[in-house]
Amino acid sequence: MQTTESLKRRIKSAGDLLSVVKTMKALAAVSIRQYQKAVESLDDYNRTVEMGLQIVLKERMGAMTQSKNMAVKRMGAIIFGSDQGLCGQLNEQISVYALDSLKEAGVKKENRKVLAVGARVADYVEDAGQPVDELMATPSSTAGITPLVQEIIMVIEEWHFRNNVDHFMLFYNDYISGANYRPYHVQLLPVSRDWLKEMAHKKWDSKSLPIFRMDGSKIFSSLIREYLFVSLYRAFAESLASENASRLASMQNAEKNIEEQMMDLNVQFHRTRQMTITEELLDIVAGFEALS
Numbered sequence: 001m002q003t004t005e006s007l008k009r010r011i012k013s014a015g016d017l018l019s020v021v022k023t024m025k026a027l028a029a030v031s032i033r034q035y036q037k038a039v040e041s042l043d044d045y046n047r048t049v050e051m052g053l054q055i056v057l058k059e060r061m062g063a064m065t066q067s068k069n070m071a072v073k074r075m076g077a078i079i080f081g082s083d084q085g086l087c088g089q090l091n092e093q094i095s096v097y098a099l100d101s102l103k104e105a106g107v108k109k110e111n112r113k114v115l116a117v118g119a120r121v122a123d124y125v126e127d128a129g130q131p132v133d134e135l136m137a138t139p140s141s142t143a144g145i146t147p148l149v150q151e152i153i154m155v156i157e158e159w160h161f162r163n164n165v166d167h168f169m170l171f172y173n174d175y176i177s178g179a180n181y182r183p184y185h186v187q188l189l190p191v192s193r194d195w196l197k198e199m200a201h202k203k204w205d206s207k208s209l210p211i212f213r214m215d216g217s218k219i220f221s222s223l224i225r226e227y228l229f230v231s232l233y234r235a236f237a238e239s240l241a242s243e244n245a246s247r248l249a250s251m252q253n254a255e256k257n258i259e260e261q262m263m264d265l266n267v268q269f270h271r272t273r274q275m276t277i278t279e280e281l282l283d284i285v286a287g288f289e290a291l292s
Helices: 004-066 090-104 119-127 142-163 193-201 216-291
Strands: 075-080 112-117 134-136 167-177 180-189
Touching: 004 142, 004 167, 004 193, 004 216, 075 090, 075 119, 075 142, 075 216, 090 119, 090 167, 090 180, 090 216, 112 119, 112 142, 134 142, 142 180, 142 216, 167 216, 180 216
Parallel strands: 075 112, 075 167, 112 134
Antiparallel strands: 167 180
């Protein structure tokens, strides 16, 4: 049977661990809101890009619809996960989802190029038999997202021109609410023709249409580059929000388990302390009777 001193030490250790868990829980909750604000801040920027595409496409959509859809020969997959642990099944789920999607697309392993954002998701992908060609660390805050987006765009260009990769997909966890998220994917390149048609035929908000004097091809290329930036930035922010949501759920479970363990330890402590006092009293009574 454990002594009262050993139980005191265990109760203190559990209390210290509970403090750490509560701190991590609070940090996760704050981080979720931080990354959600980053996603919300993209709305106006994204709307501006879509309006620009809407005007350019009204003149260029005819030429674009005549071109045929390219068959998928080589595909680049960008999979977003985490570098840190304590986030449940987040990395396993997105890696399984991404590899299943690539398999359904009919792209063989030798025709895939994979960029993993986060060391832990890279481990899951490689354990499944898919080599990882590029590995990037996850940013620690929203300030670190933009440089990584620029790096990914450079990798995309390199893969396209050097390795003839013609299709690119983003795989990330999309944050829903609370501690909930879901695996999600977006076709980054080539840009969805259906989406472009929707933009071209969308009704303009005002009665007068804007005009432009620059070359339409240059404007279109610049707008598509901004579209890539928005898509990648959103993938980063949503993935980081989902990571913290998963960590929040893990910390909530850990907090509940620690509190239950502390209750059990306190019950054991009081029971042991009472037994010790009872034994001491019995020893005193026995000694008194012996002397009498």
